[in-house]
Amino acid sequence: MKILDKILEKSARNVAQHSSRRSLLTGLGTALVGAASIPLLPVARASDQQQAQKPDESGDPTSCDYWRYCAIDGFLCECCGGNYNTCPPGTEMSTLTWIGTCKNPTDGRNYVISYNDCCGVTQCGTCLCQRDERDRPIYRADKSNDVNWCLGSESTVYHCSTAIVVGLAFDN
Amino acid sequence: MHNAHRNKAVITLWLGILGFLGSNLLQAAEDSPPPLPVEEIGNVVRLPASYPEHWMMIDEASFFSMYGGKVIILDVLEKHPAKRIKGMVHKNLLGNFTQHPSKPEFYVLESFHERGWRGKKTDVFVVYDRETLKIQKEIVWPTHRMQTLPQRYTMAVTGDEKFIVAANFTPAASFSVVSVDGHELLSTIGTPGCVLTYPTGKRSVSSLCSNGGMLTTVLDRKGQVKAQHRIEPFFDSDDTPIFERPVIVDQQAYFPSFKGKMHHFDFSGEVAEYKGSWSLVSDEEAAANWRPSGLGLIDQDEQGLVYVIMQPDGAEGTQTHGGSQIWVFDVAKQQRLNVIDVPNWAITLGVTRGKEPKIVVTNGELVLDVLDAASGELIQTIADFGNVTPLMLHKSY
Numbered sequence: 001m002k003i004l005d006k007i008l009e010k011s012a013r014n015v016a017q018h019s020s021r022r023s024l025l026t027g028l029g030t031a032l033v034g035a036a037s038i039p040l041l042p043v044a045r046a047s048d049q050q051q052a053q054k055p056d057e058s059g060d061p062t063s064c065d066y067w068r069y070c071a072i073d074g075f076l077c078e079c080c081g082g083n084y085n086t087c088p089p090g091t092e093m094s095t096l097t098w099i100g101t102c103k104n105p106t107d108g109r110n111y112v113i114s115y116n117d118c119c120g121v122t123q124c125g126t127c128l129c130q131r132d133e134r135d136r137p138i139y140r141a142d143k144s145n146d147v148n149w150c151l152g153s154e155s156t157v158y159h160c161s162t163a164i165v166v167g168l169a170f171d172n
Numbered sequence: 173m174h175n176a177h178r179n180k181a182v183i184t185l186w187l188g189i190l191g192f193l194g195s196n197l198l199q200a201a202e203d204s205p206p207p208l209p210v211e212e213i214g215n216v217v218r219l220p221a222s223y224p225e226h227w228m229m230i231d232e233a234s235f236f237s238m239y240g241g242k243v244i245i246l247d248v249l250e251k252h253p254a255k256r257i258k259g260m261v262h263k264n265l266l267g268n269f270t271q272h273p274s275k276p277e278f279y280v281l282e283s284f285h286e287r288g289w290r291g292k293k294t295d296v297f298v299v300y301d302r303e304t305l306k307i308q309k310e311i312v313w314p315t316h317r318m319q320t321l322p323q324r325y326t327m328a329v330t331g332d333e334k335f336i337v338a339a340n341f342t343p344a345a346s347f348s349v350v351s352v353d354g355h356e357l358l359s360t361i362g363t364p365g366c367v368l369t370y371p372t373g374k375r376s377v378s379s380l381c382s383n384g385g386m387l388t389t390v391l392d393r394k395g396q397v398k399a400q401h402r403i404e405p406f407f408d409s410d411d412t413p414i415f416e417r418p419v420i421v422d423q424q425a426y427f428p429s430f431k432g433k434m435h436h437f438d439f440s441g442e443v444a445e446y447k448g449s450w451s452l453v454s455d456e457e458a459a460a461n462w463r464p465s466g467l468g469l470i471d472q473d474e475q476g477l478v479y480v481i482m483q484p485d486g487a488e489g490t491q492t493h494g495g496s497q498i499w500v501f502d503v504a505k506q507q508r509l510n511v512i513d514v515p516n517w518a519i520t521l522g523v524t525r526g527k528e529p530k531i532v533v534t535n536g537e538l539v540l541d542v543l544d545a546a547s548g549e550l551i552q553t554i555a556d557f558g559n560v561t562p563l564m565l566h567k568s569y
Contacts (some may be wrong), residue, residue, distance in 0.1 A: 133489035137416040
């Protein structure tokens with residue numbers, strides 16, 4: 001409990017709006033993985049878009065409330081020496097992953113988020129964040145954060161999770 | 173001369189004191205019990221071949237240090253905190269666990285890297301003797317085992333109790349078959365699009381599919397695939413998802429949906445048969461978003477009653493967060509019998525064997541509350557048993 005309290009203190013800002021304190025604790029209930037490999041993601045690549053203006057987003061990536069984390073379950077790499085789309089030093093980004101669809105409150109668009117795990121170093125152990133929106137059990141591996149998605153990496157040891165924009169959702 | 177006299181007097185005094193003490197010590201020794209006997213070195217406790225009904229197997233996932241995963245054998249009714257732990261075995265990197273229902277052994281499927289967190293990975297199937305907790309046999313696994321948060325059906329023993337089946341995920345899905353007699357790896361069978369291992373009939377294994385259907389794999393007597401049958405989709409894995417964590421009562425399987433519909437499968441035959449669904453919640457309760465929620469959110473007692481963790485104000489994303497109540501059902505009659513308010517939230521529950529079952533709950537602080545199943549009264553809270561994240565609770569056999 002003390003360990004969890006410390007984790008909660010560090011990731012405190014987030015939880016309140018989306019889940020009770022208990023639910024964060026329970027949020028351990030799932031952690032890790034997803035299913036489809038990135039090349040198969042059903043998305044329209046953002047890079048294909050004409051960008052007349054600079055894209056915009058806002059929020060605090062150290063907070064579990066950050067918009068990209070809507071389906072996440074794990075330790076936030078932002079607190080572990082990396083950031084929301086980059087792994088901490090010494091780790092390896094998983095090639096297999098699960099995806100979620102999150103709405104960017106700034107531009108109102110839904111984006112496909114790839115929750116690539118960072119692997120090969122022991123569990124980061126802080127900023128535990130569990131949102132699970134549209135997370136599905138492992139029969140839908142492409143949407144499941146219950147699997148250890150470091151399974152395809154050189155080391156299967158899970159460290160933390162990123163949240164990478166890989167495109168606009170189809171409904172956009 | 174004066175000093176010589178004084179020294180002699182001092183020596184005489186000391187001799188007197190020592191003599192007095194010596195005689196008293198001898199007297200004390202004669203009055204004392206005999207000294208402790210020399211003890212044998214090397215004794216190790218041996219557990220019973222069949223564990224008492226009130227022991228539970230606690231799957232400690234060790235989510236913050238997965239090298240430390242373990243199964244803790246715990247007497248949940250023991251009042252003395254120091255005497256609750258009966259033993260434990262290792263379960264590395266979110267290892268999988270299941271037990272043989274009648275043979276005194278259980279199984280762990282775990283992973284190791286050559287040098288701790290680095291180097292070549294090896295998955296190992298480990299057979300434990302229930303009495304000694306010694307390893308009887310290890311089998312180097314032929315593929316990547318399924319590595320998830322704890323589940324009850326990543327491994328299972330078939331209905332005829334002759335095979336152990338264990339799920340793989342590479343992410344291509346399959347399961348491997350090990351004989352109970354001799355513990356030999358017999359086969360690995362692909363289950364495209366379908367995961368987990370629900371024992372079905374005598375020698376079949378059902379798996380839940382991404383299209384909302386089921387796949388039943390029938391094994392022959394040698395543990396090889398005999399046939400595979402696909403059952404039509406009965407839910408939408410996007411819009412009406414179900415939990416992959418059923419309760420199986422006398423080979424009747426019940427899969428709760430996220431919103432409280434109970435899907436019934438008959439697993440008694442060679443091939444799984446869908447028997448329809450019914451609702452756990454009334455219209456009013458559905459409107460208040462009472463929903464099943466948790467990790468190990470459902471279990472049964474030996475009388476056939478089913479216990480489900482329920483959550484008020486459920487919403488998308490809260491399906492594994494647990495709840496504040498446990499609802500008790502007679503699933504044969506599709507009838508709710510009781511509602512139990514848990515004292516401190518519930519993430520996972522397990523129910524002990526026997527005619528007077530106890531509900532053991534992993535609560536919101538990740539310690540255990542033990543409740544009387546009939547009255548719902550709290551018997552005791554158990555903390556400090558080597559736990560950090562006790563995410564799954566199993567009956568003992």
